[in-house]
Amino acid sequence: MTTSTRRGPGRPSLTERRREDTRTEVSGAAARLFTERGYDATTVEDIAAASGMALRTFYRYFRAKEETIAPLFAAGIRDWVQRLAEADPDLGLVDALLAAYRGSVRHSRASAGIDDGQLRALLRMVESHGALRAVWLNVYRDTEDQLRPAIAARCGRDPDDLDVQLAAGTANTAVRIAMERWAAGEASARSADDAVARALKSVATGGLLAP
Amino acid sequence: MTTSTRRGPGRPSLTERRREDTRTEVSGAAARLFTERGYDATTVEDIAAASGMALRTFYRYFRAKEETIAPLFAAGIRDWVQRLAEADPDLGLVDALLAAYRGSVRHSRASAGIDDGQLRALLRMVESHGALRAVWLNVYRDTEDQLRPAIAARCGRDPDDLDVQLAAGTANTAVRIAMERWAAGEASARSADDAVARALKSVATGGLLAP
DNA sequence: TGCACATTTGACATAGAGTGCCAAAAGTAG
């Protein structure tokens, strides 16, 4: 099955990239339908039709209706984690987290084909729809596990170390909360970066929990 | 509809308490079935039958199949939050969180009719079943919001303050991670208290994130 | 006790979610 196209070592194969593209397209279509006519009023058949595929095929790309929006939520975050791994090793953990985040936001969200306005609209739906909220939380829970190896490497610790896990959890939570506040706030709010930066700095000192 | 029975000001009415009891019973039956024959192999009809009620009645107590286990997860946590509100105001935030947690664990889990072994078994199922994991995360996300007023009052801040929200989020995350580690670890692990205490103390100083 | 009332429960019908199965279609290698 190996194509003659040259591909880097970690680079995904052609078919895998096609698959990702399809997922991204379906995500966009689903998000549009959800925000236009509501989550419940949108059936999986609608999404499949809007994506030009049969119902059965839809379920070969997504396990469930809610999961269509997961790639939209995950887009920026995945990139964040990857950039953290590649960040300057001399940087402190918080600075590295922050630098990685700043670098990722613009680049990655654009490539996922979703703008800030749409993301906000989606995040506001999340509040009221249990299934969507679950996806949102799940994406962050997954991120937590992905952050661990990166943090462990940077601090010279084991990924299973409690402190590593907690650092991943708290940094992750800070970002999530910043995003939730950004989504809930008025349109006047600046890009999410600022909120994330403030939140990360706060948890780094223990914030209100500090002795 | 008011009964002649005297009831305290905040005390729930008789029918409300009956309702809670029923929910607890159904939760227990569901948890038993899930761990015995697996989550997917258990239909809602099975749960309803085991609880001695019709299918339609089940859905008047729980919105969805997964939610049957939410009360089991929430039992200890709710009590934790309440005890925090009642804790000695002179205590530091972390100490108060800790004291409240210690006080709640034994008392509350017993009243929910679930022991540590069952809770562990359930938590291990959570790893592999998206729907259950969603419930687990949701319970903690709810806790986050419930913690906020209590923390705000203790620190003399607004519940919408970013630092309050972050403190709630990080403390909450610490507890969740401690519980997850406790569930994943060997049976030899001591009660969850120790794990929670260590985790809370770590995040209070910023842990690995500390500058 | 018995009657009028509200609330709870159960049975039925139905739409939508999600999956197994197999055949048609499309892409690939030779």
Added chain:
DNA sequence: CTACTTTTGGCACTCTATGTCAAATGTGCA
């Protein structure tokens, strides 16, 4: 063009979840 693999679509089916309405149950009051 042919043989082969992968992807897609159609069909049937189970289960989840909800609206509707009637029967059962409980409650207040005479």
